[in-house]
Amino acid sequence: MSYTAWILLTGALVGVNCGLVGTFLVLRKMAMLSDAISHSVLLGIVGAYLVSHQLQGPSMLIGALIVGLLTAFFVQFLHQSGVQADAAIGVVFTALFAVGVILISLFADRVHLDVEHALMGEIAFVPWDVLEINGVTLGPKAVWLLGFVLIVNLFVIIVGYKELKISSFDPEMAMTLGIPVLFIHYVLMGMLSLTTVASFDSVGAILVVAMLIVPSATAYLWTDRLSIMLVLSALFGVLSSFIGYIFAAWLNVSISGSMAVASGVLFTLTFFFSPKHGLIGKWLQKRQSPTC
Amino acid sequence: MKPLTVNQLTVAYQRQAVLEDVSFSVPEGKLIGIIGPNGAGKSTLMKAILDLIPRVKGDISIYGKPYKQQRHLVGYVPQRGSVDWDFPTNALDVVLMGRYGHIGLWKRPRKEDVAVAMQCLEKVGMTSYAKRQISQLSGGQQQRVFLARALAQDASIYLMDEPFVGVDAATEKAIIELLNELKAKGKTVLVVHHDLQTVRDYFDWVLLLNKQVIAAGPTEEVFTYENLQKTYGGKLAFLSPQHVVR
Numbered sequence: 001m002s003y004t005a006w007i008l009l010t011g012a013l014v015g016v017n018c019g020l021v022g023t024f025l026v027l028r029k030m031a032m033l034s035d036a037i038s039h040s041v042l043l044g045i046v047g048a049y050l051v052s053h054q055l056q057g058p059s060m061l062i063g064a065l066i067v068g069l070l071t072a073f074f075v076q077f078l079h080q081s082g083v084q085a086d087a088a089i090g091v092v093f094t095a096l097f098a099v100g101v102i103l104i105s106l107f108a109d110r111v112h113l114d115v116e117h118a119l120m121g122e123i124a125f126v127p128w129d130v131l132e133i134n135g136v137t138l139g140p141k142a143v144w145l146l147g148f149v150l151i152v153n154l155f156v157i158i159v160g161y162k163e164l165k166i167s168s169f170d171p172e173m174a175m176t177l178g179i180p181v182l183f184i185h186y187v188l189m190g191m192l193s194l195t196t197v198a199s200f201d202s203v204g205a206i207l208v209v210a211m212l213i214v215p216s217a218t219a220y221l222w223t224d225r226l227s228i229m230l231v232l233s234a235l236f237g238v239l240s241s242f243i244g245y246i247f248a249a250w251l252n253v254s255i256s257g258s259m260a261v262a263s264g265v266l267f268t269l270t271f272f273f274s275p276k277h278g279l280i281g282k283w284l285q286k287r288q289s290p291t292c
Numbered sequence: 293m294k295p296l297t298v299n300q301l302t303v304a305y306q307r308q309a310v311l312e313d314v315s316f317s318v319p320e321g322k323l324i325g326i327i328g329p330n331g332a333g334k335s336t337l338m339k340a341i342l343d344l345i346p347r348v349k350g351d352i353s354i355y356g357k358p359y360k361q362q363r364h365l366v367g368y369v370p371q372r373g374s375v376d377w378d379f380p381t382n383a384l385d386v387v388l389m390g391r392y393g394h395i396g397l398w399k400r401p402r403k404e405d406v407a408v409a410m411q412c413l414e415k416v417g418m419t420s421y422a423k424r425q426i427s428q429l430s431g432g433q434q435q436r437v438f439l440a441r442a443l444a445q446d447a448s449i450y451l452m453d454e455p456f457v458g459v460d461a462a463t464e465k466a467i468i469e470l471l472n473e474l475k476a477k478g479k480t481v482l483v484v485h486h487d488l489q490t491v492r493d494y495f496d497w498v499l500l501l502n503k504q505v506i507a508a509g510p511t512e513e514v515f516t517y518e519n520l521q522k523t524y525g526g527k528l529a530f531l532s533p534q535h536v537v538r
Contacts, residue, residue, distance in 0.1 A: 169379045177393040181309045224425035
C-alpha cells in the first residue's frame with residue numbers, strides 16, 4: 001500500500017473510533033470529559049514507558065486505560081463530594097497532565113516523546129513506524145492499534161447497545177431495572193481512554209477532542225435515531241480526515257489540523273443546512289406553518 | 293402480604309434530613325395519592341423505595357422482600373422533566389425500554405417485546421405516534437409514552453412521580469382511566485400528586501407527607517382539613533374547608 005493510502009486508512013480508523021465513542025459522550029453531555037481524559041492519558045503513556053521501557057501498543061494501551069479510568073474515578077469522586085462537575089474535571093486532568101509533563105522533562109533523555117508531539121500528533125510519520133514480525137512488514141503500528149481498539153469499541157456497542165442507550169437516556173430508570181449504570185459509565189471511559197491513546201500518534205491530545213465531539217455533534221443534527229447517529233458520526237469522522245488530508249497535501253499544512261478544521265466546516269454546513277435541525281430548515285418550517 | 297411496607301425510613305441530603313422516621317404500609321389494589329407541599333420529600337420517598345438513593349436508616353419491603361429481589365414487580369414513571377427529550381429515539385423505543393428488565397442484560401429485544409410495547413402504546417392512545425421522535429410530542433403525549441413504558445414493565449406496583457403535571461385535560465382523563473383499569477386488575481398504584489381539589493375523586497387512599505408521615509389511610513378518613521393544615525402548615529391559607537370536605 002502506498003504512503004497516502006496508509007495515512008488515509010489511519011485517518012479513517014481514527015474517524016470511525018472517535019465517531020462511535022463521541023456519540024455517547026455528546027448524548028451524555030460529557031464532551032468535556034473527553035478533553036480531560038485525552039490530556040491525562042499522557043501520564044499513562046509516560047508511566048507505561050517508565051515501567052516497560054517501550055512506547056508500544058500493549059503497554060501504552062494499559063497505561064492509558066489505567067490513568068483514563070483513574071481520571072473518570074477522581075472526577076466522579078470529587079463531584080459526589082460536592083465539587084461542581086466542571087471544576088472537578090478541571091482540577092483532575094490538569095493535575096494528572098502536569099505530572100505527565102514533569103515526568104517527560106525529568107526523563108527527557110530516556111523518553112522518546114515530546115510534549116508538542118503528544119499534543120499535536122503527526123499522522124505524516126505513521127506509515128514509517130511499521131510492525132515487523134520475523135522480517136515481514138505488516139503495515140504501520142498505528143493501524144494495528146486503531147484496528148484493535150475498533151474491534152473493542154464495536155464489540156461493546158453491539159453487545160451493550162440497549163444498556164448504553166437506556167443509561168444515556170434515562171439513567172434512573174436504568175438503575176431501577178438493575179442495569180449496572182456506573183459500570184457502563186466506566187466501560188465507556190475505558191473505551192474513551194483506548195480510543196484517545198490509539199489516536200494519539202496521529203492527531204494528538206488536543207485534536208482528538210475535535211474528532212470525538214465535532215462529527216458526533218454534526219450527526220446529532222441529521223438524525224432522530226441513535227443507530228443512525230452512530231453510523232453518521234463514524235462517516236463524518238472518516239469524511240473529515242479524508243477532506244483534511246486532501247487540503248493538507250494541497251496547502252502543505254498540518255494534516256491533523258486540517259482534519260479538525262474539516263470536521264468544523266462539516267459541522268457549520270450542517271448547522272445551517274441540515275433539513276430537520278438546521279437554521280435554514282427551521283426557518284422554512286416556520287414559514288410553511290405560520291400558525292406556530 | 294402488603295405490597296409495600298416502609299419502616300422507620302430516614303433519608304438525608306448532606307446532613308439535612310429530607311425524610312424522618314417515615315413508616316407506613318399500603319393495601320393492595322388501591323390508588324394511593326402521596327400529598328404534601330414542595331420539599332416534603334415526596335419524590336425522595338419514591339427514589340428511596342426504588343433504591344436510587346442511600347438511606348440513613350430504615351427498611352423498605354416490596355411484598356415482604358427488599359427491592360433488589362423484587363425489581364420485576366415495580367413499575368416507575370419518573371417526572372417528565374427528568375430526561376432529555378431531544379435524545380435521538382422514538383416513542384416505541386422508549387416504551388420498549390420498559391421491557392429491558394424482562395429481556396435481561398446484554399440480550400436483544402424479541403418480537404414479543406416489540407408487540408407488548410405496541411399494545412402499551414395502544415392503551416394510552418398513541419399507536420399512530422410510535423415512530424415519532426420524542427421531542428416532537430406534546431407534553432401530554434410524552435407523559436403518555438412514559439406511562440406506556442411503565443405498563444410495558446408489567447408490574448404489580450406502580451410508582452408515578454407527578455404524572456398529571458403539565459398535561460392537557462384529555463390526557464389527565466386518559467391517565468386516570470388507565471389508573472382505574474390497573475386498580476381493577478389488582479395492581480397497586482402510588483401517585484405523587486399536587487392538585488388537592490382532585491384528591492377525593494382520584495384516590496382511595498392517601499399518604500400525607502411533610503418530611504414525616506402526617507397521616508395515612510383511606511381518603512375519606514384521613515383527607516381532612518385538620519390533617520391538611522398539619523401537612524401544609526401556614527401555606528394552606530388559600531384553601532378553605534369546602535375544598536376538602538364536601
